[in-house]
Amino acid sequence: MKLPIFIADAFTARAFHGNPAAVCLLENKLDEDVHQKIAREMNLSETAFVRKLQPTDDFTQSSCFGLRWFTPASEVPLCGHATLASAAVLFYKIKNVNSTLTFVTLSGELKARRAEDSIVLDLPLYPTFPQDFHEIEALIKAAIGDTMVQDIQYSPDTRKLLVRLSDSYNRSFLETLKVNTETLLQVENTGKVKGLILTLKGEPDGQTYDFYSRYFAPWVGVAEDPVTGSAHTVLSSYWSQQLGKKNMHAFQCSRRGGDLDISLRADGRVDVRGSAAIVLEGTLTA
Structure with missing residues (x-):
């Protein structure tokens, strides 16, 4: 198995600052336990898995993808910095042609849109x-x-x-x-x-x-x-x-x-804007 993998430092414009997240691009579904094994191997606070929703989807042309996040210990229902990292990989490295991407997640649909030299995340807003x-x-x-x-x-x-x-x-x-x-x-x-x-x-x-x-x-x-x-x-x-x-x-x-x-x-959600610096790209072999 060979998977494209990236590491992006999120919420910063400078390498080695912000929060690093690994991003895997999935052409096909992985066995459930493999997600966690990869996240444990990467040993970052989050590893994001971006997957095609349909066989005909394309990482460059499509605007909607599935997205899951794993810490080294477990899957989590929401991760902002790994969503920002995923969007940065698609926009800056894969050269996705869309201005806005939609991610289908455990927290519903999240959007990420280009904004000059940064990315704006459309996230839920939770009361305390x-x-x-x-x-x-x-x-x-x-x-x-x-x-x-x-x-x-x-x-x-x-x-x-x-x-x-x-x-x-x-x-x-x-x-x-x-x-x-x-x-x-x-x-x-x-x-x-x-x-x-x-x-x-x-x-x-x-x-x-x-x-x-x-x-x-x-x-x-x-x-x-x-x-x-x-x-x-x-x-x-x-x-x-x-x-x-x-x-x-x-x-x-x-x-x-x-x-x-x-x-x-006004719709009860929050826009969170940040930059990202991609510091590594390669192939994961397992």
Whole structure:
């Protein structure tokens, strides 16, 4: 078996920044277990599989494809950065002729459209609800110790826990915060939480970034994800309400870092815009 495979750094214009995702282009269906084996072999936070929906489809001419995402440990229902990487491969390397691509996924149809030197993803927008601190106190203490917390929200649609740190902290604090992910699987093993978002309000002048974040998902085999589109389907909803803004500029404060431009839409979805740098292309042989 030989498969075209690429690695693209998403939500950045520079190689070795942003979030790397592997992208496999599938002419035919794979055996189910092979997806996971390839994702484990690539050992990135996500490996995306773009497949033709009909035998007559063409990666250059067609505009609709199937898309699945796998971490090294499991399949996930939504991944923004690997969707951006998939679109970048089709637009920039395969030279797909369409201005907009549609991906059929476990989260419904997602669209990716060209926008000058970037790509805009049409993603769902997920509301958050207040979470009682005492119910998840052990999880928060295990992750960030005595770090001061200003707000706690939960997204039942995505099973992501959003923890807003005190406004007294700055970006540097979030970037250097030591987060203990090793014990989280023991502290939270009910299945309620599949991802932990730490977030912080941006600078008072509002001219740089509206908010910052980091994202941790040891429950799906990813200790810390560098830049996370799916987390921003939750963060966008929360910070839009907190800031009273529909258009926001966000930065994920991982070691690699990544920029996201966010626009909430009237139809209840969110446009997330970012760049991508393709750093590897080759053939997977198995």
